[in-house]
Amino acid sequence: MITFSNIVSQWSTSTPNVRTMQEADHEDILDISQNGQLDSLGSLKDRIAEGVFKACPGKRQIPIEVMYQGNGANLYAAYSSSPAYYLYQAERWIMQTYATEMASLITDRSSIIELGSGSLEKTQVLLQAVAHAPQIVDGIDYYALDINRKALVKSLASLPALKTIKCHGLFGTYNDGLHHVAKLQRRSDVEQVPLVFMWLGSGIENLTVEGAIGMVKSIADVMVDGDMILVGMDGWTSDTTIDAAYEPADKLVLNTLMNANEILGQTVFDMSKFVYSTQVNRLEGRNECCCMASEAVELNYQGKTVGMERGEKILVVPSYKYTDEQVIDMVKATGCLEVVRRFGTPDDAEIHYGIWMWRKTTRATISPK
Structure with missing residues (x-):
């Protein structure tokens, strides 16, 4: 059996312009967009x-x-670093404070797939914690998915060498990423590994409530029992x-x-x-x-x-912006996820930003096709 990362390596050797991140020194990204390029x-x-x-x-x-x-x-990147942009500051504090606990919940040989990976500044904190987690022996594959190719190349190049973690770049949209994962899961020759989706940066907030629920359901559809999602969500403040x-x-x-x-x-x-x-x-x-x-x-x-x-x-x-009750209702609406933990900030009553960890509890049909 071969793994997800083996598939990336195979495509890399058969396609001259696509190589693994280690081989390419972050100069080339695997294009997974449906039409061969992000048109x-x-x-x-x-x-x-x-x-x-x-x-x-x-x-x-x-x-x-x-x-x-x-x-x-x-x-x-310049805007989000503004001290007034509390969402970024809160998420960075949460990652720095709880990265070790988050890492302890990730099993060995998992694939971490980040939707809209961005600068990877906060992601690095979690990846470093995962690299030092005692249960990680055989290793982890991390996939950064983004729609800006230049930014993806730059951010992957900024990652330090991480013990037991192989990093890959995926160039495409959220839906391209889910289609890519689903396609690999339908292959009988690909070894299925635990999946951890990361959707940080409050990207879910940019969708309507209906759109957010639909997207979460789409993510859940390519998960199996035990797979998890880390989602950053903002609540109401003044x-x-x-x-x-x-x-x-x-x-x-x-x-x-x-x-x-x-x-x-x-x-x-x-x-x-x-x-x-x-x-x-x-x-x-x-x-x-x-x-x-x-x-x-x-x-x-x-x-x-x-x-x-x-x-x-x-x-x-x-x-x-979401109340905790609305987030829980969103999870319930999927019919197959449960809340594992909500990680918040010390001033949670004033700045109600949190990173939620959800887990798949019921096996679903693999989609999209």
Whole structure:
């Protein structure tokens, strides 16, 4: 029988441009996107056009994936390091404080798959704890999945040599990653190993509540009994604290318009006519980071024209907030997960950010196909 990492090595030797991370010195990434390349994340052009040109005023939105294109990863790294961005600070504290306990729950020969791996700064803390965990003898395979190839190369190259851990890069979307895992699990010649999914950085918050539940179910579908998920989730705090956290995101969010122009292949958005806006929307249960028209503008793309009034917004980053009860309801909605532990901060009553560990309890049909 062969393992997941053996499969990566086999593909690497049969495909000249794809090698394992150790062989490539982090210069090459395994492309697992469904169409052989990330073609603007599966028709991002169409999604941008639909979200801007077909939506009603007040409902216009650009897919958040657009924000991370181009220089977005670097801008996000700079923004997230802001002291006011409590989500990052809280998650880093949690990882540094509880990494050893988290590592103790990971079994030997597991595969850790991180969705939206980013800079790996916080991930390194956990991987180092796993590398020194007494139960890890034969080793662990870590897979960093990201949609920004350049950022993925850079972050993997920053990882130190870790005893008993082999690191790999996967270039694709969340769905590409789940499809990849499911495809390997359906192969009779691949040895099945315990899986640990990591979804940190509060990425789940950027989905609607229904979308988040659907995504969690999709992850659970490629898990078997005993497999686990680590998920970072933010709770409600004061509007003042939330406003302060998202205020420094102006360059990151406004850069999304530049990325959109590049994806669309023309200057649809005049950067000089938009400003940054952030607000707490408790009715929708989220914070909203938007690009707001500073004057009346006319947008044109492929024969379509829409007008935006001064003050009208295009939503880029919806950040949903959850109570513990809502998180538990989400877990119950899957019908096959249970809460193992919630790791929080000392000021949990004020900054209610936590990393949740969920475990699969019922074997499910492997999907997607």
